[in-house]
Amino acid sequence: MLMFIVRRLMQTIPVIIGVTFVVFFIMQLVPGDPAVLLAGEGASKETIEAIREQLGLNRPLLVQYFDYLTSVFRGDFGVSLKNSQPVLDEILVRLPITIELAFFSILITIVLGMAAGIISAIKPYSLKDTTVMIVALLGISLPSFWFGLMLMYFFSVKLQILPVAGWDSILHVILPALTLGAGGAAIVARMTRSSMLDVIRQDYIRTARAKGVRESVIIYKHGLRNALIPVITVVGLQFGALLGGTVIVESIFAINGLGRMIVDSIRMRDLPMVQGGVLVASLVFVVVNLIVDVLYRFFNKRIELN
Amino acid sequence: MMTENNKPILEVKGLKTHFFTKRGVSKAVDGIDFNLHKGETLGIVGESGCGKSITSLSILRLIPSPPGKIAGGQVLFKGKDLVTMSEDEMRKVRGNEISMIFQEPMTSLNPVLPVGEQIAEALRMHQKMGRKAAWEKAVEMLKLVGIPSPEKRAKQEPFQLSGGMRQRVMIAMALACTPEVLIADEPTTALDVTIQAQILELIKDLQNKLGMGVIMITHDLGVVAETCDTVAVMYAGNIIEHAPTEKIFANPRHPYTQGLLDSLPKIHEDQEELQTIEGSVPSPYNMPAGCRFATRCPHQQPICHEQQPELIEQNDGVKVRCWMYTDHWTAKSVKEEAVK
Numbered sequence: 034m035l036m037f038i039v040r041r042l043m044q045t046i047p048v049i050i051g052v053t054f055v056v057f058f059i060m061q062l063v064p065g066d067p068a069v070l071l072a073g074e075g076a077s078k079e080t081i082e083a084i085r086e087q088l089g090l091n092r093p094l095l096v097q098y099f100d101y102l103t104s105v106f107r108g109d110f111g112v113s114l115k116n117s118q119p120v121l122d123e124i125l126v127r128l129p130i131t132i133e134l135a136f137f138s139i140l141i142t143i144v145l146g147m148a149a150g151i152i153s154a155i156k157p158y159s160l161k162d163t164t165v166m167i168v169a170l171l172g173i174s175l176p177s178f179w180f181g182l183m184l185m186y187f188f189s190v191k192l193q194i195l196p197v198a199g200w201d202s203i204l205h206v207i208l209p210a211l212t213l214g215a216g217g218a219a220i221v222a223r224m225t226r227s228s229m230l231d232v233i234r235q236d237y238i239r240t241a242r243a244k245g246v247r248e249s250v251i252i253y254k255h256g257l258r259n260a261l262i263p264v265i266t267v268v269g270l271q272f273g274a275l276l277g278g279t280v281i282v283e284s285i286f287a288i289n290g291l292g293r294m295i296v297d298s299i300r301m302r303d304l305p306m307v308q309g310g311v312l313v314a315s316l317v318f319v320v321v322n323l324i325v326d327v328l329y330r331f332f333n334k335r336i337e338l339n
Numbered sequence: 340m341m342t343e344n345n346k347p348i349l350e351v352k353g354l355k356t357h358f359f360t361k362r363g364v365s366k367a368v369d370g371i372d373f374n375l376h377k378g379e380t381l382g383i384v385g386e387s388g389c390g391k392s393i394t395s396l397s398i399l400r401l402i403p404s405p406p407g408k409i410a411g412g413q414v415l416f417k418g419k420d421l422v423t424m425s426e427d428e429m430r431k432v433r434g435n436e437i438s439m440i441f442q443e444p445m446t447s448l449n450p451v452l453p454v455g456e457q458i459a460e461a462l463r464m465h466q467k468m469g470r471k472a473a474w475e476k477a478v479e480m481l482k483l484v485g486i487p488s489p490e491k492r493a494k495q496e497p498f499q500l501s502g503g504m505r506q507r508v509m510i511a512m513a514l515a516c517t518p519e520v521l522i523a524d525e526p527t528t529a530l531d532v533t534i535q536a537q538i539l540e541l542i543k544d545l546q547n548k549l550g551m552g553v554i555m556i557t558h559d560l561g562v563v564a565e566t567c568d569t570v571a572v573m574y575a576g577n578i579i580e581h582a583p584t585e586k587i588f589a590n591p592r593h594p595y596t597q598g599l600l601d602s603l604p605k606i607h608e609d610q611e612e613l614q615t616i617e618g619s620v621p622s623p624y625n626m627p628a629g630c631r632f633a634t635r636c637p638h639q640q641p642i643c644h645e646q647q648p649e650l651i652e653q654n655d656g657v658k659v660r661c662w663m664y665t666d667h668w669t670a671k672s673v674k675e676e677a678v679k
Binding site: 244246 | 401433439441448
């Protein structure tokens with residue numbers, strides 16, 4: 034198992050290099066010159082040229098890229114073009130916030146999604162099942178920016194039981210986490226249901242019944258553990274979508290997290306900040322994928338560890 | 340092996356299991372009767388779809404419902420009717436007093452639980468054993484069914500075991516609580532021939548030790564000849580012949596049984612082609628009014644198409660469902676020839 038984790042960590046290195054490469058060159062393709070933006074409107078050609086010189090933006094692209102890459106491996110993410118703060122410091126302030134948001138969102142995705150899926154699967158095609166599945170369909174279909182605003186409207190403006198925006202207490206977490214986790218919960222619910230229904234039809238469930246096992250034990254001990262295997266994969270994939278979703282949700286709820294930082298930096302053409310932000314987000318995703326893989330093997334020992 | 344004529348441990352009376360589907364009502368099992376005594380092995384044979392597996396699942400009430408439903412009849416186990424029993428009481432019977440082995444050892448064990456746990460589970464449930472005691476008993480059961488290094492194997496998951504070993508695990512699981520009746524639904528079909536013999540031997544051996552009644556469901560007449568005391572031949576949801584094994588093989592009465600035996604390859608004859616039974620089984624959604632075998636029967640007469648014959652006991656104890664062995668039959672010579 035340890036060997037497997039080490040090997041998987043090694044595999045992440047090319048992934049990370051790939052990410053830096055893609056982000057670096059995409060930012061070059063985006064119209065707008067950071068030197069012009071920094072110099073401000075009406076700045077002279079000389080000023081812009083000087084800024085360019087100072088930031089090393091007039092060197093060949095490949096040189097700039099390799100320069101950046103080597104600094105990253107030394108732990109130096111560069112400084113923000115906007116406020117000259119080290120990028121890493123800026124990220125480290127915001128990362129915990131985004132991780133907290135992501136954690137509660139994925140918690141909602143898992144708990145809500147699996148509970149709904151099980152309820153549906155126990156009595157398929159019943160009224161309960163149909164209701165849960167319609168709600169799940171809504172959950173998948175509603176765009177998060179609209180859903181977030183609706184939640185804000187009802188719970189914060191109308192009922193006034195939850196704060197509108199910001200990030201101060203656990204109460205502030207509820208609405209953004211719900212907004213971010215709802216779509217995933219709906220997908221997990223559908224996946225759990227179909228996986229559970231598939232498992233219930235298996236021969237070993239009949240064996241368990243023939244043994245005289247109680248129906249609840251059949252569902253949770255014999256059924257769920259087998260049904261979880263595909264669900265774990267979906268949860269892992271959802272986490273990627275979730276990181277993307279933080280960009281929107283953090284903007285709606287005015288949360289000063291990594292997602293919002295990236296959006297603001299893109300707007301400013303703050304290249305080092307964008308690169309750093311995306312790089313860290315990718316790292317988080319890679320780590321989560323690793324955790325999913327380990328869990329997957331824990332639940333399904335048939336998969337060889339090598 | 341058949342013990343003296345005491346009261347049967349299991350009595351199936353007029354059992355009907357029907358499936359209510361969009362296409363109509365499928366009468367998979369349509370009124371069957373048989374008894375099983377302690378220590379007896381009853382074979383239920385027939386081709387695929389004749390209702391033999393549904394019969395076994397009906398006894399333990401494991402029919403998927405909906406669409407399946409026990410539409411009538413009784414299953415008396417030690418005098419108690421399993422059909423009308425509450426689900427709670429039924430659970431105490433399953434795996435404890437009546438156990439079952441299934442056809443597919445590859446898929447009948449839970450892939451994510453250690454096999455020892457799958458055996459121990461039943462012991463904890465039915466015998467109220469503690470965790471440790473149940474585990475030890477599970478290991479002991481694995482040893483009993485001939486699995487080498489049982490302590491190690493008990494901790495393994497099914498994918499680490501071969502097909503033959505998995506079927507042994509199934510048997511260990513079924514016998515852990517020393518049931519009085521064991522239903523073996525095609526226990527050897529998915530296994531290769533050498534393993535088949537070992538598994539049958541094992542079941543027989545354990546039956547002698549534990550004295551249980553065994554229902555052996557199979558389509559393999561070789562298995563029947565080797566293991567069964569009596570045989571019930573099923574066709575399209577009915578028992579059409581029920582007799583001691585040696586009588587069935589020596590002198591089959593029903594034309595279907597005769598056809599079945601004729602279709603076996605014979606080792607001492609130089610056969611160009613194997614014998615077959617012409618025609619096919621009637622649809623379970625649309626059973627004929629008369630004898631269900633009539634259209635395929637070489638001896639058919641008008642009465643065969645009009646009314647279904649009853650399962651009638653002959654002078655020598657053989658039960659057969661055929662007009663040929665009744666007074667309604669006109670061609671007396673056939674009857675006399677067949678009874679001989």
